[in-house]
Amino acid sequence: MRLLEGLPLLPHRWRVCLAAFLFFIFFFVIPAQAFDEDHKEKINGTTLHFRVRGADKNKPYLLILHGGPGFSAHMFYPWGKSIESSVNVVYLDQRGSGESERLTFATPFAPTPEEVKTYTVSTLLTDIEGVRRFLGINKWYVLGHSWGGMLGVEYAAAFPGSVEGFLFVDGLLSQPMAQEAILTFAEKQVASDKMSKEPSKQARAKRLAPFLPYAGKLPPGREKYLSTMQFAFALFGEMYYANPNVHAEYQAKIGMAMKEYAVPMASVLPANEPPLALIVTDNYATRDVSPLLQKVKCKTLIINGDKDGLIPLKTTRAVQSGIPAAKLIIFKDCGHFPFAEQPALFTKTVLNFVSP
Incomplete structure (x- = not known):
């Protein structure tokens, strides 16, 4: 020496x-040094933003695939702190989202094929793999939430050698199934709103009721997707949360995290362009990854809230039966965002999976 x-x-x-x-x-x-690396790197022809936080670079890595398409990884910052001492977390803003390079359309909500030609599922998968290689990670765990669950299925099927384990969290399996779930939930909620003594709910029922038959008769495609999403936004609190009050509480936590990390609030706002782009390039409005489930060979844990109006347990059971190595955990009294509604249980469940 x-x-x-x-x-x-x-x-x-x-x-x-x-x-x-x-x-x-x-x-x-x-002791190993805690680290916080904030990256904006040119990868696969675009600028991707990803933050990597942890306590020891020798520990496992967990990639977060956020929902949307068009949301950002910032929503995981408040919860992610609870696991960063045990696992290194990669918070990736997908192409066109968050602090990554955004898409622009000459005509809002009407992208041309030329404007979105580089925004495809295949490109998103190559982006993810590019980040893994950039960070020099051999294999990592992948947590896909909502749309990120669908993207995670695609990634695990396309790059099996890169994935140590997969967490499918209230994940999207099929757009047609999700649209059916939204309309079913909307019909029940509108009926309940009509009987409510709250003027705001009565007004909501009056506003939404005329459009339910129209949306239900639409054939699969762009208009069906956009119509059902309007119901999802209008009924956001009830559809996505067992306790709607949690939404405001968790948003406040996100706001505090943004100040701590000096993140511009504009970067947190959802982007409309990604889903519209995928409708053009990859039939997102009718996309169904059920046939890919059998190609997911890594150990897999499915987590779903029993009160999730977007991803009902029927969908979750289909995922479980399609992935040979999958295990299922259902969170009681929990909606679409278990990391917000049941953070302690979610942390324990994730760490048991990543660091058994």
């Missing part, structure tokens, strides 16, 4: 003992 070159007069036995002592100090006594 070079550290011992200045000690030529020490007996050989002492030199061996000193070398062993220094080895112990460097590798067992000196």
Whole structure:
């Protein structure tokens, strides 16, 4: 060892003992350094933003695939802190989302094929793989939430050698199934709103009721997707949460995280362009990844809230039966965002999976 070159007069036995002592100090006594790396890198022809936080680079890595398409990984910042001491978390803003390079259309909501030609599922998968290679990670765990679950299925099927394990969290399996679930939930909620004594809910029912028959009769495609999403937004609190009050509480936590990390709030706002682009390039409005489930060979954990109006348990059971190695955990009294509604249980469940 070079550290011992200045000690030529020490007996050989002492030199061996000193070398062993220094080895112990460097590798067992000196604690690993926590790290927070904020990246904006040119990968696969676009600028991708990803933040990597953890306590020890020798620990496993967990990639977060956020929902949307068009949301951002920022929504996971408040919850992610709870696991960063045990696993290194990669918060990736997908192409066109968050702090990554955004898409622009000359005519809003009407992209041309030329404007979106580089925004495809295949490109998104190559982006993810590019981030893994950039970080020098051999294999990582992947957590896909909502749309990120669908993207995670695509990634695990396309790059099986890169995925150590897959967490499918209230994930999207099929657009037609999701649209059916939205309309079913909307019909029940509108009927309930009509009987409510709250004027705001009565007004909501009056506003939404005339459009339910129209949306239900639409054939699969862009208009069906856009119509059903209007119901999802209008009924957001009830459809996505067992306790709608949690939404405001968690949004406040996101706001505090944005201040802590000096993130522009504009970067957190959902982008409309990604889903519109995927409708053009990859039939997102009718996309169904059910046939890919059998190609997911890594260990898989499915987590779903029993009160999730977008992803009912019927969908979750289909995912479980389609992935050979999948296990299912259902969170009671929980909606679409378990990391917001049941954070302690979600943390325990994720860590048990990643670091058994």
